[in-house]
Amino acid sequence: MTSVTSDVTKNGTAKPKKVLFYRHSVAVRITHWLNVLCLSFLLMSGLQIFNAHPSLYWGQYGADALPDPSFISIGAVEDGDTIKGITRVGPLSLTTTGVLGASNEDGQLSPRAFPSWITIPSYQDLATGRRWHFFFAWFFVINGLVYLLHGLIAGHFKRDLVPTRDQLTPKHLAHEITEHARLRFPKGEEARHYNSLQKLAYVGVIFILLPLMVLTGLTMSPGFDAIFPWLLDVFGGRQSARTIHFISASLIVAFVIVHLVMVLVSGLWNNLRSMITGYYALKIEPEKETSK
Amino acid sequence: MSIDLTRRRFLIGSSVAATGLLTGCDALVESASVNDILQRAESLTMGAQRLLMSHQPLAREYTEADLSPVFKTNGTSQPDSEDYARLMENNFADWKLVVNGMVNTPLELSLTDLKAMPSRTQITRHDCVEGWSAIGKWTGVPLGLVLQKAGIAPGARYAVFYCADDYEQSLDGSGRYYESIDLVDAWHPQTILAYSMNGKDLEVAHGAPLRLRVERQLGYKHAKYVMRIELVDSFKGLWGGKGGFWEDRGYEWYAGI
Numbered sequence: 001m002t003s004v005t006s007d008v009t010k011n012g013t014a015k016p017k018k019v020l021f022y023r024h025s026v027a028v029r030i031t032h033w034l035n036v037l038c039l040s041f042l043l044m045s046g047l048q049i050f051n052a053h054p055s056l057y058w059g060q061y062g063a064d065a066l067p068d069p070s071f072i073s074i075g076a077v078e079d080g081d082t083i084k085g086i087t088r089v090g091p092l093s094l095t096t097t098g099v100l101g102a103s104n105e106d107g108q109l110s111p112r113a114f115p116s117w118i119t120i121p122s123y124q125d126l127a128t129g130r131r132w133h134f135f136f137a138w139f140f141v142i143n144g145l146v147y148l149l150h151g152l153i154a155g156h157f158k159r160d161l162v163p164t165r166d167q168l169t170p171k172h173l174a175h176e177i178t179e180h181a182r183l184r185f186p187k188g189e190e191a192r193h194y195n196s197l198q199k200l201a202y203v204g205v206i207f208i209l210l211p212l213m214v215l216t217g218l219t220m221s222p223g224f225d226a227i228f229p230w231l232l233d234v235f236g237g238r239q240s241a242r243t244i245h246f247i248s249a250s251l252i253v254a255f256v257i258v259h260l261v262m263v264l265v266s267g268l269w270n271n272l273r274s275m276i277t278g279y280y281a282l283k284i285e286p287e288k289e290t291s292k
Numbered sequence: 293m294s295i296d297l298t299r300r301r302f303l304i305g306s307s308v309a310a311t312g313l314l315t316g317c318d319a320l321v322e323s324a325s326v327n328d329i330l331q332r333a334e335s336l337t338m339g340a341q342r343l344l345m346s347h348q349p350l351a352r353e354y355t356e357a358d359l360s361p362v363f364k365t366n367g368t369s370q371p372d373s374e375d376y377a378r379l380m381e382n383n384f385a386d387w388k389l390v391v392n393g394m395v396n397t398p399l400e401l402s403l404t405d406l407k408a409m410p411s412r413t414q415i416t417r418h419d420c421v422e423g424w425s426a427i428g429k430w431t432g433v434p435l436g437l438v439l440q441k442a443g444i445a446p447g448a449r450y451a452v453f454y455c456a457d458d459y460e461q462s463l464d465g466s467g468r469y470y471e472s473i474d475l476v477d478a479w480h481p482q483t484i485l486a487y488s489m490n491g492k493d494l495e496v497a498h499g500a501p502l503r504l505r506v507e508r509q510l511g512y513k514h515a516k517y518v519m520r521i522e523l524v525d526s527f528k529g530l531w532g533g534k535g536g537f538w539e540d541r542g543y544e545w546y547a548g549i
Contacts, residue, residue: 044317049423050423052421052422052423053420053422053423053424055424057424060354060358060417060425060427061358061360061417061425061426061427062424062425063360063364063420063424063425063426064364064424065360065362065363065364065365065426120317120321121317121318121321121322122317122318123318125321125542126421126422126543127538127541127542127543128321128542130421130543130544131327131330131331131333131334131542131544132321132330134333134334134337134549135329135330135332135333137333138333138336138337220419220423221341221548221549222351222417222419222507222508222509222510222547222548222549223341223345223508223509223548223549224341224548224549225351225352225508226345226349226350226351226352226507226508227341227344227345227349229349229352232352238417238419238425239424239425242423
């Protein structure tokens with residue numbers, strides 16, 4: 001327990017005391033930022049690769065030769081003397097001109113699934129996209145292994161990420177969901193530990209989505225399929241693996257958006273500092289402290 | 293004049309600023325030293341796969357029920373040279389596969405010669421670098437048998453496949469399709485010179501009269517319209533020097549990924 005002496009202001013009321021505690025180890029901080037770098041380049045180069053064939057299928061095979069049914073496709077159709085972008089998910093068809101299917105490239109509306117501002121390179125170049133993707137895939141895997149080894153050996157997973165039994169009761173979870181929805185976050189001593197929603201989100205990304213990205217990525221490699229053919233059985237085929245790769249990437253993007261919003265609303269500087277220097281500030285109410 | 297220039301500079305300046313991040317990324321992409329670093333991952337991938345493949349596993353083989361209803365035609369669907377047209381007219385009766393370079397006995401094999409050799413039939417998945425896949429049934433001569441017949445001279449490291457098609461129109465032949473594989477893949481039992489697809493003679497759209505199948509790599513390695521196989525110790529002197537049409541245009545030589 002951190003000992004805290006409360007400051008007493010001139011008019012006699014106690015003011016919360018700020019306590020810095022060491023939240024993130026150096027290994028977590030370094031691998032976190034390297035992961036940010038890897039995932040950013042993997043996403044942008046991945047969308048470049050997707051643009052080369054912007055349709056997703058289920059099963060062993062799938063190509064844009066009829067009658068292979070794709071259940072997601074992002075394409076462009078002629079619309080008078082211009083084009084419009086169409087995004088199709090199953091039976092649902094949406095006009096998405098400007099963002100998906102057709103968007104500006106060099107000031108001209110061009111057919112491309114994802115827009116140039118989110119692909120690397122900005123113009124269509126599959127070979128370069130692949131070169132960046134595989135480089136950062138290796139970087140990501142090595143960085144991820146360092147993180148996993150550290151997490152296991154240093155006890156980070158057990159201590160900080162695995163939810164406790166009380167954290168998983170329906171009552172507790174319901175309470176945390178309503179608190180989060182109201183943007184009310186744990187304060188004081190409670191903020192020393194991750195809350196259960198945080199733990200579940202981190203565990204889901206670290207142990208499910210990211211490994212799924214690696215495994216479905218490997219399943220798309222014809223060489224790797226010869227080495228580990230069971231990958232094809234696990235994911236139901238190369239094209240299913242490609243689809244799962246896309247869906248888990250989208251879920252990771254959704255996680256990152258929520259993660260960034262949470263960082264912002266729960267104290268941008270405090271969170272950033274803790275991921276850079278390791279130190280996170282808690283505000284301890286002196287009344288609570290003395291009552292204990 | 294000077295006003296115009298300033299205005300133009302301003303316009304260029306503001307658009308550069310607006311797309312600053314994009315331009316930054318593209319500048320990185322086009323930097324030669326960045327590319328050199330990124331390209332090292334390719335040897336890492338090949339090294340890792342070859343290490344895990346040292347027992348030479350087969351690519352997954354499927355059943356008739358798994359065949360793609362339509363096998364997508366990709367790349368050249370009809371070579372447009374007069375020589376090819378003449379061969380096609382005669383149903384490739386005058387076509388001969390030349391095997392030369394670093395071999396003990398150079399060969400000239402007709403389709404009939406190839407069909408008289410032991411064959412292998414395999415139902416495999418063709419994975420295009422773009423992302424799609426199609427399953428087809430291929431019958432052909434294992435490349436290893438042809439190489440055995442010719443006898444590989446010491447020092448030979450690669451088999452180069454010269455094709456009949458110009459994938460990119462050019463006057464100087466720089467758009468000619470070609471491919472190369474090393475001897476590890478050349479000796480692999482599933483590496484065949486296919487003359488039949490889905491139980492019929494190979495169609496022109498799929499590479500008639502002969503195409504390479506190298507099942508543990510991506511589609512662009514599977515050269516169509518093969519006219520000549522040359523055994524070499526290096527492909528540095530051919531076209532762009534990277535060992536294949538797409539390789540010369542930035543794609544990986546080792547396409548197991």
